Amino acid sequence: MTEEGSGKEQSVEMELGEAAVIKLPRSTSLARADGLLVRLRPFYEGVIHFALFICASISVLVTVGIVIILLYESVQFFFDVSIIEFLTGTRWTPLLKPQHFGILPLMCGTMLVAAGSAIVAVPIGLGTAIYLSEYASPRFRDIVKPFLEILAGIPSVVYGYLAIVTVSPIIRYLFPSAGVFNAASACIVVGIMILPMIISLSEDILQSVPLSLRGAAFALGANKFEVTVRVVVPAALSGIIASFLLAISRAIGETMAVTLAAGATPKLTLNPLESIQTMTAYIVQVSQGDTPTGTVEYRTIFAVGLMLFITTMVMNVIAQYILSRVGEQYE
């Protein structure tokens, strides 16, 4: 016991090739060495543990906080406005006299943009995903992918003014009855915005279809198109649908482009050439304006926000549920 320390140091030899020999220090004693750092080890381990826990908690607390604020202000709003009128009323004029609080025009505007952008994005997105996954050479795929990432990175406000200065004039040229602000231009730019999402998610799902399935279909005398349409796409279908839902939910929540492009006229219409207003655009309008806090007008944005939150959350939950089942298919 007198030879603590140097006597118990041994070294492990690791031979690398012929020449190099690296020695790792190794103690044969299992007893803990004495020292301040060693004695404090349980303490700073605990500090790190706690700090990381706080980081993880923040997102949970913020989510809960937002939902509570939305609910609290919405409940206040529903003291003044009946929930029936809110959900079934066909006129939305909270900032004008006489006031009407029917959310249907805003809901209709949001759904018009969501559906219109889906009509633009779904065929192009699915076609692109199929081309990239099944037909394109790896080299072409490597070229296209960065472009998709750039497309996904363009700020939505840029899409918004592109809609006004580029898309809208074209639409007005084709359909002279269209206004400067119209739903169609919003649909087109939002469709382009959600395109990268549909393409990358769908392409991942298509790629995850086992190669052996393609081989089996080829061995049965199918040609490339038949293999793609009859085997690969059906096998990936639920995942592809989930990618559509996630993208549409993004379109519903999209704010800047629709605020700029679609106008600020809450209108219960399905005509894409007219100016409309979406739920998000209304929230922008009120948040920026000089509506005094604490009034009914001011609280409308929380009720509208709650509706928006519920709509996108339901779509996301459905999409996640479908996606979670895709993985089980090939177990």
Place this chain on the structure above:
Amino acid sequence: MASTPLVKKMIQPSDKATSGFSKAPIVRPSIPSGKRMRTADELAQATEKISVRDMSFYYSENRALTDISLSIPECCVTAFIGPSGCGKSTFLRCFNRMNDMIEGTRVEGEILLEGQEIYSSRTDIVTLRKRIGMVFQKSTPFPKSIFDNVSFGPKIAGIRKKKDLYEIVERSLQRSALWDEVKDRLNESALNLSGGQQQRLCIARALANDPDILLMDEPASALDPASTARIEDLIFELKEQYTIVIVTHNMQQAARVSDQAAFFYQGVLVESGATEALFTNPQKQQTEDYITGRFG
């Protein structure tokens, strides 16, 4: 401390076997009584279905198969045996041109199906693959119903009538000995079947195309012994109507199901002949070493 001499003893080259291969008990695969196996004479008299002449196969610059010549007789089972990486699967996939899917592959020499060159530029690959069905090592049911799986080939061949499709599906499933197990649930997903059932479904799916030839790439290697036995029984029944070529790792299986066997080693066809002759009296030392389990 006691382990050292033991290890030394074990790695000493055995006096009889080719040096470098560890000594193992010599087990010659037993040939079944032979009542259902075709004799060498029958093999010699059978019509030649596929003829391979001086064929070499390349993956880009690497030659995977070298100067292979082999005759595959009609309505017989031909087994390709050999260690992993010997080229037997590659060779099998040449017959229905599945290797075309891999870029940079190249074939030299001839493979003739009833006298017609398979690798001719005028060959229609779709027609070729309808005449030469294939079953893979891993069963590959499409995530569709049992009915849709089996009717896949006929549907893309243009058969639309439900009644005709049903007839083909029933006949194919009966031939693959699966009908009785699935006839009440043709609309269920094929993914709900067991592994052995899925593999018989894949056989039925290949038979639904009405091929002459069935290629099987280790069709039973992922199955339990009972399912394997069913597949082997099935092969015996199917060879009355179809020419079957099977790749197998399992020498016992080759001995049980095949009429003709071909032994491959490092891309070369070492020896081929009637299974009984090849397993009881191989002409080459390498064949002898492989089938007695000294390597591979």
